[in-house]
Each structure stands twice: as structure tokens, then as C-alpha cells.
Amino acid sequence: MRNVCMIVSFDGTAYYGFQTQPGGNTIQDHIEEGLHDLTGEKLKVLGSGRTDAGVHARRQIFNFHTESLIPIERWCMALNGRLPDDIVVTHAFEVPLGFHARHSAKQKTYRYCINANQFPDLFQRHTQLHHPGKLHVLSMREALTSLVGTHDFTSFASRHSTKVNHVRTIYHAEIQLDTSMCRPGEPRDQGLITLYITGNGFLQHMVRIIVGTLLQVGEGKKKPSELQTILEAKDRAKAGPTAESKGLMLWDVLYDFTEEFPSPKEHSL
Amino acid sequence: MRNVCMIVSFDGTAYYGFQTQPGGNTIQDHIEEGLHDLTGEKLKVLGSGRTDAGVHARRQIFNFHTESLIPIERWCMALNGRLPDDIVVTHAFEVPLGFHARHSAKQKTYRYCINANQFPDLFQRHTQLHHPGKLHVLSMREALTSLVGTHDFTSFASRHSTKVNHVRTIYHAEIQLDTSMCRPGEPRDQGLITLYITGNGFLQHMVRIIVGTLLQVGEGKKKPSELQTILEAKDRAKAGPTAESKGLMLWDVLYDFTEEFPSPKEHSL
Numbered sequence: 001m002r003n004v005c006m007i008v009s010f011d012g013t014a015y016y017g018f019q020t021q022p023g024g025n026t027i028q029d030h031i032e033e034g035l036h037d038l039t040g041e042k043l044k045v046l047g048s049g050r051t052d053a054g055v056h057a058r059r060q061i062f063n064f065h066t067e068s069l070i071p072i073e074r075w076c077m078a079l080n081g082r083l084p085d086d087i088v089v090t091h092a093f094e095v096p097l098g099f100h101a102r103h104s105a106k107q108k109t110y111r112y113c114i115n116a117n118q119f120p121d122l123f124q125r126h127t128q129l130h131h132p133g134k135l136h137v138l139s140m141r142e143a144l145t146s147l148v149g150t151h152d153f154t155s156f157a158s159r160h161s162t163k164v165n166h167v168r169t170i171y172h173a174e175i176q177l178d179t180s181m182c183r184p185g186e187p188r189d190q191g192l193i194t195l196y197i198t199g200n201g202f203l204q205h206m207v208r209i210i211v212g213t214l215l216q217v218g219e220g221k222k223k224p225s226e227l228q229t230i231l232e233a234k235d236r237a238k239a240g241p242t243a244e245s246k247g248l249m250l251w252d253v254l255y256d257f258t259e260e261f262p263s264p265k266e267h268s269l
Numbered sequence: 270m271r272n273v274c275m276i277v278s279f280d281g282t283a284y285y286g287f288q289t290q291p292g293g294n295t296i297q298d299h300i301e302e303g304l305h306d307l308t309g310e311k312l313k314v315l316g317s318g319r320t321d322a323g324v325h326a327r328r329q330i331f332n333f334h335t336e337s338l339i340p341i342e343r344w345c346m347a348l349n350g351r352l353p354d355d356i357v358v359t360h361a362f363e364v365p366l367g368f369h370a371r372h373s374a375k376q377k378t379y380r381y382c383i384n385a386n387q388f389p390d391l392f393q394r395h396t397q398l399h400h401p402g403k404l405h406v407l408s409m410r411e412a413l414t415s416l417v418g419t420h421d422f423t424s425f426a427s428r429h430s431t432k433v434n435h436v437r438t439i440y441h442a443e444i445q446l447d448t449s450m451c452r453p454g455e456p457r458d459q460g461l462i463t464l465y466i467t468g469n470g471f472l473q474h475m476v477r478i479i480v481g482t483l484l485q486v487g488e489g490k491k492k493p494s495e496l497q498t499i500l501e502a503k504d505r506a507k508a509g510p511t512a513e514s515k516g517l518m519l520w521d522v523l524y525d526f527t528e529e530f531p532s533p534k535e536h537s538l
Contacts, residue, residue, distance in 0.1 A: 011391050056392075080388060088391045090452065119349060122280050122357045123325075123396060183359065 004075065005063040005095045011086040012056045013126045013246065019050040027051075027087055031062065034082035039068040048101045048253040049108065052205065054245035056127055058111075061253045063101045107171065107254040109198040110207045112247050114215070116190035121181060129211075129247035134190050135218030137177050143217040144173050144195075146227035147210065154234040156210055157203035158242075166234075168206070170199040175214075193218075196251065205242050213240035273344065274332040274364040280355040281325045282395045282515065288319040296320075296356055300331065303351035308337040317370045317522045318377065321474065323514035325396055327380075330522045332370045376440065376523040378467040379476045381516050383484070385459035390450060398480075398516035403459050404487030406446050412486040413442050413464075415496035416479065423503035425479055426472035427511075435503075437475070439468040444483075462487075465520065474511050482509035 010018075010027050018027045028045050035043045048061040070078065075092035083089070113128040115121055120130040147156075150169040157166055175195050182189035195214070197207060213230065216222040222240070230238045279287075279296050287296045297314050304312045317330040339347065344361035352358070382397040384390055389399040416425075419438040426435055444464050451458035464483070466476060482499065485491040491509070499507045 009391055011394075076388065085389070085394055086391055088388050090388050119345065119357050119359050120354070122278055122355055125280075125354055127392060 001065055001067060001097065003063055003065050003095050003097045003099055004072070005061065005093045005099060005101065006075065006079075006089050007091040008057065008060050008062065008087060008089045010057050010060065010088070011126065012051060012054050014086060016053045017051050017055065018047050018057070018060060027057075027060075028062075030083055030087055031079070031089075034079050035064065035066075037082050038078050039066055039070070041066055041068065046101045048105045049201075049250075050204075051250055052208070052245045052248070055248045055250065056246075057250040059252050060250050061101045061105070061255075063095060063099055065097070101253075104255050105201075105253050106256050107198055107200060108202060109196060109251040109254075110202065111249045111251040112195040112197075112207060112211045112243070113249075114193040114195075114211075114247060116193050117182060118186070118188040121192075126246055127249060128192070129244050131193075131215065132188070133219070135193060135215070136220060137175060137193060137218065139220075139224050140193075140214045140218045141175050142224035143214055143222075143227045144175060146224075146231065148173055151231050152234055153203055153206055153231070155230045155236055155239045156206050156213070157236065158205040158209075159236050161204045163203060166203060168199055168201050168203065170197060173197040207248055208242045208245065209236075209239050211243035211247070215243060216240040270334055270336060270366065272332055272334050272364050272366045272368055273341070274330065274362045274368060274370065275344065275348075275358050276360040277326065277329050277331065277356060277358045279326050279329070279357070280395065281320060281323050283355060285322045286320050286324065287316050287326070287329060296326075296329075297331075299352055299356055300348070300358075303348050304333065304335075306351050307347050308335055308339070310335055310337065315370045317374045318470075318519075319473075320519055321477070321514045321517070324517045324519065325515075326519040328521050329519050330370045330374070330524075332364060332368055334366070370522075373524050374470075374522050375525050376467055376469060377471060378465060378520040378523075379471065380518045380520040381464040381466075381476060381480045381512070382518075383462040383464075383480075383516060385462050386451060387455070387457040390461075395515055396518060397461070398513050400484065401457070402488070404462060404484070405489060406444060406462060406487065408489075408493045409462075409483045409487045410444050411493035412483055412491075412496045413444060415493075415500065417442055420500050421503055422472055422475055422500070424499045424505055424508045425475050425482070426505065427474040427478075428505050430473045432472060435472060437468055437470050437472065439466060442466040476517055477512045477514065478505075478508050478510075480512035480516070484512060485509040 016025050020026050020028045031045050043064045045062045045064050072094050076089045079089050115128040115130045116135050118132050148170045152166050153168050154166040177191050179191035285294050289295050289297045300314050312333045314331045314333050341363050345358045348358050384397040384399045387401050417439045421435050422437050423435040446460050448460035451460050
């Protein structure tokens with residue numbers, strides 16, 4: 001028995017999220033079908049977590065236990081040949097039997113992209129929310145600081161969250177503004193506003209509700225100081241709407257590494 | 270009567286090229302339908318040139334004559350509301366009546382992207398040719414130098430070219446290698462190889478045949494010095510295959526500007 005861990009990127013546009021759903025058409029379903037075709041085994045894939053329908057991943061991590069003797073360097077090529085072209089596995093490692101992609105994960109980073117130019121960037125239209133109209137980025141940054149640290153994030157979780165404990169820790173959050181794609185001399189173009197947020201875990205819809213609330217701050221509909229009040233209310237109704245899934249991407253998942261489970265790169269998988 | 274010039278970007282994946290075809294489903298068809306809906310006029314759009322099915326454009330230029338009195342700053346927003354989300358107009362200018370997007374064009378630049386990493390970049394899968402396996406970039410650059418200047422490009426034109434004269438001038442051509450997307454320490458990843466090529470005009474399939482031939486040079490199947498021989502042969506059979514259209518993008522079209530027809534930016538439209 002071996003425990004194989006892989007990194008997968010996917011364009012989530014066409015899928016109902018990572019994790020298997022009764023309706024089918026998930027990333028996990030495609031990976032499990034590909035692995036079944038490859039190994040003949042009915043394998044159960046464990047992801048580092050769910051992603052919502054339409055959300056993308058640069059680096060999602062999963063693992064599975066297998067009796068297959070396929071050499072580790074062959075797994076990616078063999079599995080990619082059995083996956084649609086919007087799902088690509090890029091790394092495979094053999095890990096200790098006890099490794100569990102979800103339980104062993106220490107940190108996750110998500111990215112959310114908002115295109116605040118007058119017109120969308122059509123080559124990025126599936127991975128950016130288009131928001132024509134200026135946003136006050138400094139206010140959004142100020143609001144964001146209230147969320148860093150350990151808090152009960154009930155106000156920023158879906159009412160359908162199945163978790164008992166809504167306390168999570170945000171280690172780092174920042175908003176970048178990139179004006180390189182603005183048309184020269186065009187005052188209606190503001191640039192690309194990108195949020196990176198890293199925490200020990202995220203509740204259902206949490207990043208999207210944070211973004212929906214930050215958009216209201218950027219539009220002047222909420223003050224940056226209200227984020228503190230919203231957190232304390234522990235009431236989903238106090239926060240902003242859930243931002244569209246297409247702007248969201250699971251950027252990275254971090255694990256603690258040991259000599260037994262060495263990292264291929266700077267302690268990130 | 271006014272002459273309106275616009276810049277359009279499009280993802281060509283779903284279309285049979287820019288110019289109207291008997292089978293329909295072209296960029297021009299969608300623009301003309303949008304303009305008809307907007308103005309009530311049956312307008313004829315003049316593009317700076319054709320593009321093949323599946324080829325993209327960052328900046329394609331077209332113009333049309335209209336009786337409409339819509340203010341120039343309203344055209345983009347109004348037309349975008351009538352276009353599918355993979356076609357976006359980004360600039361509109363009123364130009365002298367004699368301006369003709371094709372006849373007035375002085376230079377065109379095309380870009381061709383080859384992803385030479387082991388696995389494709391799935392978020393760029395519609396705009397990059399995936400070529401796993403190393404390419405000898407220095408040889409490709411050496412080969413490319415033979416094409417710069419004024420030559421008869423019959424060997425690099427489709428056999429179906431309707432042009433009588435196949436002499437064209439390439440002003441500039443370069444190949445860039447970007448390794449930023451390579452996986453650290455992964456010897457099978459080479460990076461992104463991008464060709465930019467600027468000339469006074471391009472024959473049907475010309476850039477794609479140049480790329481197909483350069484790929485053979487990069488693979489060691491042809492020597493860089495053979496490009497000279499291929500040019501002199503004036504025989505399509507001597508050049509390489511026509512590279513896939515999805516890696517190609519019309520990057521820019523340049524015009525001579527006068528005081529009458531001022532440039533919004535550095536003498537490029």
C-alpha cells in the first residue's frame with residue numbers, strides 16, 4: 001500500500017466544485033475516473049478541502065492510497081492523459097501512509113481578482129470579476145486589517161455551513177493594485193485589484209463574502225470600521241453579498257514538512 | 270456621414286475568423302449585427318485584415334461609415350452591450366472619411382506563444398500551443414534572422430493565397446524565453462517561448478507556417494541555415510507545417526498619423 005499525493009490545477013468554470021456531489025461533474029469525479037482507468041482500482045481521493053462551483057485552483061492538493069506499482073514519476077503524465085484539458089496534475093509525491101491532504105494542511109491561500117477597468121480583460125474573463133467603476137482601495141485595505149487574526153467568522157460564513165466552530169485564524173491578507181493593463185490616459189480604467197488571503201482554514205463562502213463586503217467598502221456603501229462590528233455581530237446578514245465564484249482561485253496549500261516528508265520547494269508542496 | 274474607427278479584442282476560439290464567411294459565426298458578423306441593433310443602419314465593417322479561425326486579437330482595428338449621431342465616447346459601451354463576452358471593443362475614434370483600416374495600415378505585429386513546459390498552463394490553454402519537449406531556442410532565433418527584410422514569402426504562404434504578389438517586408442522579429450512559470454528544479458520544464466513578428470503585411474497562414482518551420486528547427490529537424498534555402502525555393506512544400514491557430518494573436522496594427530488623425534498613444538491606434 002502506498003500513499004500518493006498530487007498537485008492539481010483546474011479551471012473550475014465547467015464544474016460543480018472539487019468535491020464529489022450527488023449531481024456529479026466535479027473535479028474529484030474526473031480524477032477518480034482517471035485513476036480507475038489507470039490503476040483498475042476504485043480509489044477514493046482526499047482533497048485538502050472543497051471548492052465552490054466555478055472556483056479555480058492553481059494548486060489544490062489531494063492524496064489517495066493505492067496498491068499500484070506505477071513509478072512515482074509516471075503518475076502525472078499517465079493521469080493527465082485521462083483528464084479533460086481544464087484539469088492538469090503537475091506534481092506527484094509518495095508520502096507517509098498517515099498523510100491526509102485535509103487534516104495535514106496547515107495553511108491555505110486564496111486569491112480573488114477584481115478587474116476595475118471600464119472593460120473586461122476578455123482573456124481573463126473566467127478568472128476575474130469585472131467591476132467597472134472606481135473602488136476606494138485604501139479603504140478596502142483598511143477594512144481588511146480588521147479580519148487578520150483569530151476571530152469567529154460566523155458573519156462571513158454561509159448560513160448552510162455545517163461546521164460547529166466558526167473560529168478561524170487569518171495569518172496574512174493583502175490587496176494589490178496593478179495598473180499595467182490600464183489604457184494610457186483613460187480615467188475610467190483603475191486596474192486589477194487582487195486580494196491574497198492566507199489562513200488556517202476557511203468556512204463555506206468565507207472568502208467570497210469577505211470580497212462582497214470589501215466591494216461595498218470600496219464603493220463607499222460601508223465604512224472600513226464597520227468590519228469590526230460585522231465580525232462581532234456573528235450574523236451573516238450584517239456582511240455583504242457573496243461575490244461571484246469566478247474571481248476566486250485556491251492559490252496554495254501549505255503543510256508542515258519533516259525529513260520523512262520532504263518539500264520539493266520552500267516548504268510548500 | 271462619419272467614419273468611426275474602433276479597436277477590438279477577441280478570443281477567437283469559438284469563431285471562424287474575423288472576416289465574414291459564407292458559414293457565418295465570424296467576429297465581423299457579430300460586430301455588424303451589434304452595430305445594426307445600435308444604429309438601425311446596415312453597416313459594412315472594414316477590418317485591418319483577416320484572421321484565421323481560432324486566431325485571437327489583442328488589438329484588431331476596423332472602421333465603418335455611419336449617419337449615426339451617437340457621441341464618440343458612447344460607442345464602446347453601447348456596442349459591448351450587444352456583443353458576446355469573448356469580443357470586446359475598447360476604443361472608438363472619429364477619423365477622416367478617407368481612413369480605411371486595411372489600406373491605411375502600415376505595420377502589423379503578431380504574437381505566437383509556445384508553452385514548452387512538460388504540462389500545459391491550463392489558464393492559457395486557448396492562447397498557447399503546448400509543446401512538451403525541449404526546443405533549441407538559439408537555433409530558432411538564428412533561423413528567424415533569415416526572414417527579416419524584404420523577401421518573396423511564397424514558401425511561407427498558403428497554397429490558397431489569392432495574392433498575386435508575395436513580397437513582404439519583416440521589420441522586426443524576436444523570440445523571447447520566459448522561465449517564470451517553470452516548476453523549480455524540474456528539468457522537463459523549459460518555459461514559454463514567444464515570437465513577436467512585425468511586418469508591412471502577412472500572407473495567408475504566413476506566421477503559422479513560419480512558426481511550424483521554426484518548431485522543426487527547434488526540434489533539430491531543420492538547420493537554421495535552411496530558412497534561406499526555403500525562402501529562395503518559393504515552394505510551400507519546402508517549409509514546415511502550419512502551426513495550430515490557437516497560439517497566434519494579432520498583437521497590434523500601426524498607422525501613420527497626421528495632425529488630422531491624431532494618435533491616442535505613441536502613434537499606435
